[in-house]
Amino acid sequence: MKPSTPDLEAWWSVEDFDDVVQEFLVESYENLDQLDQDLVALERDPTARDRLASVFRTIHTIKGTSGFLAFAKLEQVTHAGESLLARLRDGAQTLDRRGADVLLRVVDVVRALLAQIERDGQEGDMELEDVIAEVEACIAGAPAPAAAAKPTQEPVAETDAEVAPKADAEPAQAPVAEAAPAQPETPEAATPAPAEEAAASRRGVADTSVRVDVDLLDKLMRLVGELVLTRNQMVRATEHAGDHTMSRAAQRLNLITSELQEGVMKTRMQPISHLWSKLPRVVRDLSNSVGRQVRLELEGAETELDRSLLEAVKDPLTHLVRNAVDHGLESPADRVKAGKSPEGTLTLRAYHEHGHVVVEVADDGKGVDPKLIGATAVKRGLLTAEQVAAMDTDEVLRLVFRAGFSTAAKVSNVSGRGVGMDVVRTNLEAIGGAVDLRSVVGKGTTWRLTIPLTLAIVQALIVESDNERYVLPQMSVRELVSVEGQTSARIEYVSGAPVCRLRGKLLPLVRLTEALGGKAARPEENGEAIYIAVLNGEGHEFGLVVDRVLTTEEVVVKPLASHLKDVGCYAGATILGDGRVSLILDVLALARNAHLGNAERAAAAAAAMAEVKPETRDRLLVTRVSDRRVAIPLSMVTRLEEFPVQAVERVGSREVVQYRGQILPVLRLSGLLGSWSEDVSDTVPAVVYSSGGHSVALAVDGILDIVDDTAPHGPSDGDGLSGSTVIDDKVTELLDMRRAIMAADPDFQLPEFVTRDYVEAS
Amino acid sequence: MSSVRYATFEVAGQLFGLEVSEVQEVLAFSEYTPVPLAPGHVGGLFNLRGQVIAALDLRVRLGEPAQERTGPAMNVIVRTDEESVSLLVDRIGDVVELEPTAAEPIPDTLSGPARELITAAFPLADRLMLALDARAAVRGSEAA
Numbered sequence: 088m089k090p091s092t093p094d095l096e097a098w099w100s101v102e103d104f105d106d107v108v109q110e111f112l113v114e115s116y117e118n119l120d121q122l123d124q125d126l127v128a129l130e131r132d133p134t135a136r137d138r139l140a141s142v143f144r145t146i147h148t149i150k151g152t153s154g155f156l157a158f159a160k161l162e163q164v165t166h167a168g169e170s171l172l173a174r175l176r177d178g179a180q181t182l183d184r185r186g187a188d189v190l191l192r193v194v195d196v197v198r199a200l201l202a203q204i205e206r207d208g209q210e211g212d213m214e215l216e217d218v219i220a221e222v223e224a225c226i227a228g229a230p231a232p233a234a235a236a237k238p239t240q241e242p243v244a245e246t247d248a249e250v251a252p253k254a255d256a257e258p259a260q261a262p263v264a265e266a267a268p269a270q271p272e273t274p275e276a277a278t279p280a281p282a283e284e285a286a287a288s289r290r291g292v293a294d295t296s297v298r299v300d301v302d303l304l305d306k307l308m309r310l311v312g313e314l315v316l317t318r319n320q321m322v323r324a325t326e327h328a329g330d331h332t333m334s335r336a337a338q339r340l341n342l343i344t345s346e347l348q349e350g351v352m353k354t355r356m357q358p359i360s361h362l363w364s365k366l367p368r369v370v371r372d373l374s375n376s377v378g379r380q381v382r383l384e385l386e387g388a389e390t391e392l393d394r395s396l397l398e399a400v401k402d403p404l405t406h407l408v409r410n411a412v413d414h415g416l417e418s419p420a421d422r423v424k425a426g427k428s429p430e431g432t433l434t435l436r437a438y439h440e441h442g443h444v445v446v447e448v449a450d451d452g453k454g455v456d457p458k459l460i461g462a463t464a465v466k467r468g469l470l471t472a473e474q475v476a477a478m479d480t481d482e483v484l485r486l487v488f489r490a491g492f493s494t495a496a497k498v499s500n501v502s503g504r505g506v507g508m509d510v511v512r513t514n515l516e517a518i519g520g521a522v523d524l525r526s527v528v529g530k531g532t533t534w535r536l537t538i539p540l541t542l543a544i545v546q547a548l549i550v551e552s553d554n555e556r557y558v559l560p561q562m563s564v565r566e567l568v569s570v571e572g573q574t575s576a577r578i579e580y581v582s583g584a585p586v587c588r589l590r591g592k593l594l595p596l597v598r599l600t601e602a603l604g605g606k607a608a609r610p611e612e613n614g615e616a617i618y619i620a621v622l623n624g625e626g627h628e629f630g631l632v633v634d635r636v637l638t639t640e641e642v643v644v645k646p647l648a649s650h651l652k653d654v655g656c657y658a659g660a661t662i663l664g665d666g667r668v669s670l671i672l673d674v675l676a677l678a679r680n681a682h683l684g685n686a687e688r689a690a691a692a693a694a695a696m697a698e699v700k701p702e703t704r705d706r707l708l709v710t711r712v713s714d715r716r717v718a719i720p721l722s723m724v725t726r727l728e729e730f731p732v733q734a735v736e737r738v739g740s741r742e743v744v745q746y747r748g749q750i751l752p753v754l755r756l757s758g759l760l761g762s763w764s765e766d767v768s769d770t771v772p773a774v775v776y777s778s779g780g781h782s783v784a785l786a787v788d789g790i791l792d793i794v795d796d797t798a799p800h801g802p803s804d805g806d807g808l809s810g811s812t813v814i815d816d817k818v819t820e821l822l823d824m825r826r827a828i829m830a831a832d833p834d835f836q837l838p839e840f841v842t843r844d845y846v847e848a849s
Numbered sequence: 850m851s852s853v854r855y856a857t858f859e860v861a862g863q864l865f866g867l868e869v870s871e872v873q874e875v876l877a878f879s880e881y882t883p884v885p886l887a888p889g890h891v892g893g894l895f896n897l898r899g900q901v902i903a904a905l906d907l908r909v910r911l912g913e914p915a916q917e918r919t920g921p922a923m924n925v926i927v928r929t930d931e932e933s934v935s936l937l938v939d940r941i942g943d944v945v946e947l948e949p950t951a952a953e954p955i956p957d958t959l960s961g962p963a964r965e966l967i968t969a970a971f972p973l974a975d976r977l978m979l980a981l982d983a984r985a986a987v988r989g990s991e992a993a
Binding site for chain 2: 555605645650651656657670
């Protein structure tokens, strides 16, 4: 089936258009059946206003949609019918036998046109003058319809081409009209006879689809949820039973349940185009009002999402799109100045990834400047300058998701009232999703929404605390860290608050047992292994300390009993594979209840403490540089990376590597320290230090250990070193970090405290 | 007036009754999932044929101290409009048929949280049965 106007709208693919026409047909057929009944009833009782209103609505809807889809004839005939109905509705005329005849004829013609459209997507060359003349005559009260004159009023539908220039006056149709040259008929439609034969053997659209009550779908979904649970129990039971017949049956049950679950979930799925269909209009209106030229590109509109989730992401998505047009893209003049095309591109992309749906909103605008973000965060009192300086670029960018943050220099009525990105984040986290952004200054920004496929069933991580099992949504778990006697991860205390140094960063910790009102215990100090689940809550990362990590499982979310809603740290309950009830933890509430904001302050306090008490020595990262051991204060290590050798490129006399969208200067410590490194390997281990949005990488030959800096320092011998110490009975040299950074990037703005801290510590 | 049937059970030595029409079922269950930080009268959660049911300790609800339970506890499951809630009781008694006219005023000596949950008192052959207001008993908010 081909649409009559293949080029209808730039953002619609042909398939999308087909879908819309199909929906229109199904809906119209249904409405027409009702309309027949209504008309017959009306003839008996012409005063039934609700019937009349219903008939009017039906005809009006068909008229509106056919106008939108550029079915000119359909629009013409329904328009005529509507004129008559309007008179009836307003009481200017009462429905008599003749009026009913005429209206029923209109319905017949509409039906015929719909059937024609269903066959080949075209309206065909049906004659409409007769029926329209009849309607006119009926309105005018003229006796003989057959000889009636041509319609006196302007036939609306023929004027598609005329509507286009008037687009601004009629914004509702504007996007259509602009993109759609009036092309109501094509030569193809001239051969209706064979098409009719084919149609006879084909089932009509109305017969191949069924409208189903959403409640019924919800119920099916619930039942499938139960089945999933039972399946989990069954599979677990047979695992230990050792009965082959049983295990085979359980295997089959497993497969069938998965397929059924998938099938039922599909019934609730709707393509994201349902959501996107409104965006071209939003973008058009907005770009006009803020003076932008925007080309909207939609990719993956057929990606499907559970309908309840679709509803939930509507507002966040609209907000991001508005934000991108208003703040992301520059004005045409600025774009030309920056060497870009005056027309900005806004790309919406939807696709599946790891059992989630990812929706990206990408613009090629000016990008988000981390410096600006950092400065605003300081100005708003969210963080101190030192804290911002210690963050890497990604973290700084993520500050926009904090409550009360808005970087818009000018508050407009579009966005930028300081509510926005944090609301987007909250909305997404409420449905178990997440939002993130990537941005390159001058190149553009990409917002990335990760949305679960369905709300009812979630991938969960089962953990144990105080001999009870709890469920964490997998979505919020970033990584798991095992804390055992000798591993580098260790729990420390900063003004009483537990923290963990993870890759050189302070991760605030929450002990699950304590968060749930249990007694404070430090099992790790008795040599017991514990685990830290690194979670993402409220835009911060924090670590949840649990006793054990058991398994991952698909769980069905059950609502909480009303008695427990006020407790606030549970998102729901579920039944695990062994039939026991387990509570699903509300990660956001845990973060809130633990006052994690305090942990940030604690981290700042830790930095302050290091300044006040220089004897509180830092921990040291011990690296190997050719055959020497070189130590770097852990506080000056933002990240450890391994770059492939070929990723290190030469620019002039320096080496650089592309890293997280930045160009990172690389300094080989062997060069700085005057050693010759003959190591040949595929990767280059490097210590990355970031501050104020800048980063440098110090390439070493190996990472050896992280140790406490306890031994006294020997004197400095210059040459890029600030002293030496004895670690593990081996002499280890201390790197003069300041010199190394400056050697890597002379423009690097070192924060004050970094150097002071270091000088005192050495 | 037609007679009303009551399912009776014992809590802390006192006999209580719930109208049979309000009781979904009675069963013994031994494994409850504790709910940390929940109000004290929440005895735990359990799985009733795929439903997560909250069990309320009627002892605590009536203002008595909670008792360490060993072995299976008896659940009287009450169905309300929104959800099923279980009441943990000490012992299940008979179903008795009573005339509403047999109800006596609630003794003045009854006070505390229990007073709000009782609708009537019925003298049986050997002891007094207090009729519980099912809805009030499963409503949690003011009891915490």
